[in-house]
Amino acid sequence: MRSIIVGVGNPLLGDDAVGLEVARMLKEKGYDAKEAIAGGIELAEMIAGYDFAVIIDAFHGIGIKEIDIEEYNESVANHDISFPSAYKILARYTKMPEVKIIGIGVKKIEVGEQLSSQVEMAIPAVIEIVEKLMEEKNVA
Amino acid sequence: MKVSINPITRLEGHGRIDILLDNNGNVSKAYMIVPELRGFEKFCVGRKAEDMPIITARICGVCPEAHHMAAAKALDMAFDADPPKTAKMLRELLYNAYMFYDHCLHLYYLGGIDVLLGDVPKEERNVIGLIKKFGVALGKEIIQHRRYAMEIVKMLGGREIHPVAAVAGGVSKGIDEKEREEIEARAKSCIEFARKSMDLFKEVFSGNRWNELLGLDSIKTYYMGLVDEKNRVNYYDGKVRIVSPKGKEIAKASNKDILKYIEEHVEDWSYVKFPYLKQIGWKGFVDGEDSGIYRVGPLARINVADGMNSRAAQKEFEEFRNGNIVHETFAYYHARLIEMLNAAERMYDLVRDDAITGDDIRTMPSEPGEGIGIVEAARGVLIHHYKLDSHGMVEMANLIVATTNNNAAINMSVANAASKVIKKGKVDDVILNKVEAAFRCYDPCLACASHALGHSPLIVSIYQDGKIIKKVKRDA
Numbered sequence: 001m002r003s004i005i006v007g008v009g010n011p012l013l014g015d016d017a018v019g020l021e022v023a024r025m026l027k028e029k030g031y032d033a034k035e036a037i038a039g040g041i042e043l044a045e046m047i048a049g050y051d052f053a054v055i056i057d058a059f060h061g062i063g064i065k066e067i068d069i070e071e072y073n074e075s076v077a078n079h080d081i082s083f084p085s086a087y088k089i090l091a092r093y094t095k096m097p098e099v100k101i102i103g104i105g106v107k108k109i110e111v112g113e114q115l116s117s118q119v120e121m122a123i124p125a126v127i128e129i130v131e132k133l134m135e136e137k138n139v140a
Numbered sequence: 141m142k143v144s145i146n147p148i149t150r151l152e153g154h155g156r157i158d159i160l161l162d163n164n165g166n167v168s169k170a171y172m173i174v175p176e177l178r179g180f181e182k183f184c185v186g187r188k189a190e191d192m193p194i195i196t197a198r199i200c201g202v203c204p205e206a207h208h209m210a211a212a213k214a215l216d217m218a219f220d221a222d223p224p225k226t227a228k229m230l231r232e233l234l235y236n237a238y239m240f241y242d243h244c245l246h247l248y249y250l251g252g253i254d255v256l257l258g259d260v261p262k263e264e265r266n267v268i269g270l271i272k273k274f275g276v277a278l279g280k281e282i283i284q285h286r287r288y289a290m291e292i293v294k295m296l297g298g299r300e301i302h303p304v305a306a307v308a309g310g311v312s313k314g315i316d317e318k319e320r321e322e323i324e325a326r327a328k329s330c331i332e333f334a335r336k337s338m339d340l341f342k343e344v345f346s347g348n349r350w351n352e353l354l355g356l357d358s359i360k361t362y363y364m365g366l367v368d369e370k371n372r373v374n375y376y377d378g379k380v381r382i383v384s385p386k387g388k389e390i391a392k393a394s395n396k397d398i399l400k401y402i403e404e405h406v407e408d409w410s411y412v413k414f415p416y417l418k419q420i421g422w423k424g425f426v427d428g429e430d431s432g433i434y435r436v437g438p439l440a441r442i443n444v445a446d447g448m449n450s451r452a453a454q455k456e457f458e459e460f461r462n463g464n465i466v467h468e469t470f471a472y473y474h475a476r477l478i479e480m481l482n483a484a485e486r487m488y489d490l491v492r493d494d495a496i497t498g499d500d501i502r503t504m505p506s507e508p509g510e511g512i513g514i515v516e517a518a519r520g521v522l523i524h525h526y527k528l529d530s531h532g533m534v535e536m537a538n539l540i541v542a543t544t545n546n547n548a549a550i551n552m553s554v555a556n557a558a559s560k561v562i563k564k565g566k567v568d569d570v571i572l573n574k575v576e577a578a579f580r581c582y583d584p585c586l587a588c589a590s591h592a593l594g595h596s597p598l599i600v601s602i603y604q605d606g607k608i609i610k611k612v613k614r615d616a
Contacts, residue, residue: 010198011198012183012195012198012199037198037204037302038202041245041249045286045290081249081250081266081267085266085267085268088268089267089268089271089279089283090283092271092276092279093276093279093280093283094283111180111183112183
């Protein structure tokens, strides 16, 4: 089974970058992990062709939550289409993976390159969740 | 487990259109309002100049290649390091690949839907509806050719989506013969697809509905765009030519003196400023030769130029311009198609030039100073201006982005379209879509205009007697 982990976020927006940090740490552990600054069609194109994909992103709120693919439609620019739409379009032409989306709650987004201590504290738990998901799919 | 994620974090910047109706239900005013996340330019201060092409490319996910290249060009000037010929060609090749896939996205997934599908129900107003009407094979080609252009960006830029290859004085990576051949094959296929796209859209352009769309908004503004030494459209380099609503050249500015021509007007209801031509002056939201409002982007580029630098696109240019300046806002789509064809042809021409595989790809930087880099983002002129200290650290950074350049014109187009279609308070989804369609012609990137890093949907509100009577949020 071919699987991929994608961390989504902006490295210049403080806690928004938490998904990128998680992806980086999982890559160091040997997983196939990528970083994406854009959602929508570019994210969908990034995971096309894989069997299984885990997306890690930040959301305004508290805690760590699994996000339904249909609900993951807010990260869209005026010059973009939503992730669920992009996923459906691509699914007509190419193999699209089973997708799990893990959201990490953040309080405030500000320009900066540091994660807050609260968000940093959530990272080990997120890594554990993602590794468990990968294990369930028999991905080493 | 299911959770609503409203709003997700990168939803910081809401674009907003406010339409105010009078007592009779007709439009009295309409505005486009963009919020601002301040601090990005300040964030750049104190950083190493060499990091700017990477940092600025992350301003938003929409046009990283444009920011990457504008920053690299600003550094060329700041370090007095004019790149060698091969480096300039590689940068331009990457840039045309970006232009191709960005225009492709807008024409087939976003604004182009307004043109190709017309007033269809909301649920069909998307690329799925497009495939339903034009067939599955077209959908496959759209995806395939966007992918081709993105692969070219990856080959040249070192990374997909966020290139890292352009550095002060050139590029950090060349291409070998094998890569050259791969790019040539993809570029050739892109030309064919661009021709097919032109034919598809031209069928619409010959119909009555197209005339109706053209009639929604026409504003006689000044135009601004980059041209080469023969006054042909160039997205990567050249001088900034400014023409009057009648097509008379009023300036041809180098990157060193472009800022002398632009002044910014401030309105208390908008965070984003309204650039205008200093020599003409700000006369309010009006068009004509006495008003300094100018437009940028595909239509502006075609209007300021005397021609295109490739054969098939030149033929299309002549047919489109027919010796005139084109002011209809929906003509942005036709101009975008000509550019998509031109970008594909230009990729093909550049990659077939022997010099493209040369190994002289960088001029070493000298002492740091001040630099201004200008490129054409898909949506218009983008300017990066930096002042560096003697250690090569950024002392000042100022970015004038494409959508800001179009800010005044977009507001006028929204107001014009709203006035034409909203009568006696009747506002339904199809009517509202026409107002938004006028706004989408410009392919605006609000995240970038506001310097808000990330994504921003659009909220349209209709007011009467000080109360909101309708509010719609658009995502995709």
